[in-house]
Amino acid sequence: xxxxxxxxxxxxxxxxxxxxxxxxxxxxxxxxxxxxxxxxxxxxxxxxxxxxxxxxxxxxxxxxxxxxxxxxxxxxxxxxxxxxxxxxxxxxxxxxxxxxxxxxxxxx
Amino acid sequence: xxxxxxxxxxxxxxxxxxxxxxxxxxxxxxxxxxxxxxxxxxxxxxxxxxxxxxxxxxxxxxxxxxxxxxxxxxxxxxxxxxxxxxxxxxxxxxxxxxxxxxxxxxxxxxxxxxxxx
Numbered sequence: 371x372x373x374x375x376x377x378x379x380x381x382x383x384x385x386x387x388x389x390x391x392x393x394x395x396x397x398x399x400x401x402x403x404x405x406x407x408x409x410x411x412x413x414x415x416x417x418x419x420x421x422x423x424x425x426x427x428x429x430x431x432x433x434x435x436x437x438x439x440x441x442x443x444x445x446x447x448x449x450x451x452x453x454x455x456x457x458x459x460x461x462x463x464x465x466x467x468x469x470x471x472x473x474x475x476x477x478x
Numbered sequence: 479x480x481x482x483x484x485x486x487x488x489x490x491x492x493x494x495x496x497x498x499x500x501x502x503x504x505x506x507x508x509x510x511x512x513x514x515x516x517x518x519x520x521x522x523x524x525x526x527x528x529x530x531x532x533x534x535x536x537x538x539x540x541x542x543x544x545x546x547x548x549x550x551x552x553x554x555x556x557x558x559x560x561x562x563x564x565x566x567x568x569x570x571x572x573x574x575x576x577x578x579x580x581x582x583x584x585x586x587x588x589x590x591x592x593x594x595x
Contacts, residue, residue, distance in 0.1 A: 404581045406523075413573055413585035414523065425583075457523055461580035465537040467513075469523045 487589030
């Protein structure tokens with residue numbers, strides 16, 4: 371099973387600032403990496419797939435990069451609605467598809 | 479617009495059974511593979527099971543193999559999860575999600591399963 375490790379666990383950022391979230395895979399997942407956003411009491415929402423492609427309706431301030439074992443989600447200028455938990459997920463080595471433990475982006 | 483509505487969550491005693499349903503609308507359900515994913519209170523996301531559009535291929539997480547059964551009825555636009563021998567650690571919100579290239583494209587709002595005596 372491919373283990374996904376996200377860092378940091380919590381990221382404190384001021385509105386308007388840039389946030390950089392990391393995700394590391396225990397073995398190569400090529401570019402088969404997705405990012406999801408989850409707000410309290412809501413279901414996750416797909417943000418990025420294939421490591422760098424924004425899902426439909428996702429604002430351009432969200433960008434993804436990386437391949438192999440190292441990936442990054444960048445939020446260029448945090449808006450109030452972006453404070454949430456973010457999960458990465460690999461879909462290269464499966465089953466099972468595996469998620470990272472999440473990064474909580476909170477208001478500084 | 480894709481809509482997925484889970485139902486069937488409840489309070490159940492350890493060792494009990496439950497059947498979850500996921501009603502799909504707004505898309506051609508019969509051509510989509512589907513997943514079940516769960517989230518324990520305050521925890522992260524855990525994949526449970528996957529089924530192809532024709533039910534020809536099914537996968538389960540090892541920890542749920544033999545206890546959980548995924549199925550679907552394309553005529554009813556519905557996905558199901560039969561859960562047996564439930565344990566306290568199965569307490570979670572259960573989500574259904576559409577699968578596109580093995581990622582989770584659209585999600586339902588979830589249904590809460592609580593296993594407790």
